[in-house]
Amino acid sequence: MNDGPLSNIRVLDLSRILAGPWASQILGDLGAEVIKIERPGQGDDTRGWGPPFHHGPAGTDAQESAYFLAANRNKRSATIDITTADGAALVRDLAAKSDILLENFKVGGLAKYGLDYRSLATVNPSLIYCAITGFGQSGPYAARAGYDFMIQAMGGLMSVTGEPDDRPGGGPVKVGVALADVMTGLYATIGVLAALAHRQRTGRGQFIDLALMDVQVATLANQALNYLVGGKPPGRLGNAHPNIVPYQAFATLDGHIVLAVGNDEQFRRFASEAGHPEWASDNRFATNRARVANRAALIPLVAGVVAARTTDAWIAVLEAVGVPCGPINPLDRVFADPHVVDHGLKLDLPDDRLGCVPSVANPLNLSETPVSYRRAPPSLGADTDAVLTDVLGLGADAIAALRAKGGIG
Helix, strand or coil: CCCCCCCCCEEEECCCCCHHHHHHHHHHHCCCEEEEEECCCCCCHHHHCCCCEEECCCCCCCEEEHHHHCCCCCCEEEEECCCCHHHHHHHHHHHHCCCEEEECCCCCCCHHHCCCHHHHHHHCCCCEEEEEECCCCCCCCCCCCCCHHHHHHHCCHHHHCCCCCCCCCCCCCCCCCCHHHHHHHHHHHHHHHHHHHHHHHHCCCEEEEEEHHHHHHHCCHHHHHHHHHHCCCCCCCCCCCCCCCCEEEEECCCCEEEEECCCHHHHHHHHHHCCCHHHHHCCCCCCHHHHHHCHHHHHHHHHHHHCCCCHHHHHHHHHHCCCCEEECCCHHHHHHCHHHHHCCCEEEEEECCCEEEEEECCCCCCCCCCCCCCCCCCCCCCCHHHHHHHCCCCCHHHHHHHHHHCCEC
């Protein structure tokens, strides 16, 4: 049973890769019906982005890439060729019966098929149309394709990620997850929910222009303001924090630990446990402002002390006195962590084709309308006939004729 807060909403998802599918997966988790439109015979590019691939039961050739599985649960897959007149007409008909449309084609890429916002708004004025691009619908870079890696570079994230040039391994580094894509998916979700609230009051849909570049710059957060207020571009500090000290990773006797000392009282307690209570009264270290200014003097002292005990020993004593800290876990330890297990973050979704499909839970915990996991990511075109029948009312003969002409897969 689907009692989700968006169970009355239909999403037509023409996006692929990560940003758009991430948004539509969240909407699906919240109860929306999501129809994923894919190219016949090929589908979303990420279906081929492996290894690793998750394989079905022994004796079958069913498989799906881990990348595709990460962002496509709670969706139905319909294979429609929008480059054909029949295919484009089907998508227009589906848009007329949908609440939200997501797409990430190049600027103007759908206009030639009559699937741009201006065209679809004439058949469905209440449609909320979210277009995700690398650089937005206007500006000198609007025609460029945008990919997460280059957006992390151009948007400033890599300039503050990695070790300084003069340290071993120094140089700019991308984040280990396609964070610009994921954050854009989150902003897309926020945008369409805001547009739904507006439509509830006015009955009108709207166009949402969302650019990866804009999202990346917006999510520089305190680092952007460090520059705008201070006038100096922040550099790379490795695992250190530009505004808080000590707030970074340190080597222990048997590994590493992250210290996240967020205020002066926490520093006083840390100094005491470290055997150097005098640090907290030293004018160079007594306040966070002083510690940031004297980072070069303090960090070697902290590093020398931390290296003398094991990670577990430090965590035990620091947690006991309320000093935030934690180990640097590889993913096998993450999913074995008792807190992660308690919160049920690893899911197993049943699937007729693949058996049991692993997934990661949505972190939203709503008391009245919890998220739901109704279906595993679909096989390519698994729901084409059902979508055309359920939504558009087409019969078997009409569907067979469309397939024969190449409009659907």
